[in-house]
Amino acid sequence: MxxxxxxxxxxxxxxxxxxxxxxxxxxxxxxxxxxxxxxxxxxxxxxxxxxxxxxxxxxxxxxxxxxxxxxxxxxxxxxxxLLAGTVVGRGPGLDITLSDVGASDVLNTVQELRGAGGEVMQLNGANDKAVRLVASSFFVDASGGGIIADGEHLSGPFHLLVIGPASTMSTALQIPGGVVASAKSDGGSVTMDSRSLVEVTAVRKAAALRYARPVS
Missing domain, CATH: 1.20.58 (Methane Monooxygenase Hydroxylase; Chain G, domain 1)
Incomplete structure (x- = not known):
């Protein structure tokens, strides 16, 4: 013009x-x-x-x-x-059931899944409590049964929802002497269902850092 x-x-x-x-x-x-x-x-x-x-x-x-x-x-x-656990996540992955297991078995499962490409996780207890798992998550055996996950008491059996490559994670858990075999030897069990859509709905509050500051 x-x-x-x-x-x-x-x-x-x-x-x-x-x-x-x-x-x-x-x-x-x-x-x-x-x-x-x-x-x-x-x-x-x-x-x-x-x-x-x-x-x-x-x-x-x-x-x-x-x-x-x-x-x-x-x-x-x-x-x-997603990494910090402050937003809801969805995607393909696994729905894992852990029965008659302790805190160490849950920890081993989470660590194995992270190494196999698990990106977002949520641990559900039979008592309708859910915890979003992040890098700082911890697990302790609770007196009277169940475990303490990040300060929350969860009773078993536990459902672990994880978003990531289902086939890779499933294979990692079933390697000889791995998570499935270890849980079985201790009298527990680990079963897995591959899902095209896993929804992780539990979220955490954003942490307020007291000492760390980004470098400009």
Whole structure:
């Protein structure tokens, strides 16, 4: 639109000059001066057009850059939220049932799953308590039965929901001398169901750090 407007202005100005009867009697040196002025105006307008085009490209680039930065920040925030346990997660994985096992068996299972690509986990007790498992999670045998997971008392049997590569995690748990074999030797059992969709709904409150600060 800007180019069309500027072109229209130049055409009108040239036609106006051509239509001016006074130009027929204008001296040659005056005509040269008028032509020079028109060429200078044309150059100035073309320079303005180039500046405006550069400004437009820069603005478009900056807008696109900001949008890309915001999208990347949101993605990173979601990923960190899943790792920290502050947001709900869903995806393919395993629904694991652990029966007649203790805290050490649960810990071994969680560690094996992490090593096999487990990304998001939730431990459910038979007493309708659920705990979102994160890197700092701990497990202790509770007096009278069950376990203490991150300060929450859970009674067995336990259901461990994990999002990740189901076949890889299942194989890792069933290696000779691994989690399944160890639980069986202790009188317990570990069974697994592969699921196309596992929903981890338990969440944790974001931790308020007292000492750690990011390095700028």
């Amino acid at each position: 800007l180019l069309a407007l500027l072109g229209f202005t130049l055409v009108v100005q040239l036609r106006s000059n051509d239509a001016d009867d006074g130009l027929a009697a204008t001296r040659q040196e005056d005509l040269v001066r008028i032509l020079s002025d028109l060429e200078s105006e044309d150059s100035r307008l073309l320079a303005q057009i180039q500046e405006l085009e550069q400004s437009k490209q820069q603005l478009n680039s900056e807008v696109g850059g900001r949008e890309a930065a915001v999208a990347e920040a949101e993605r990173r925030s979601q990923d960190l939220g």
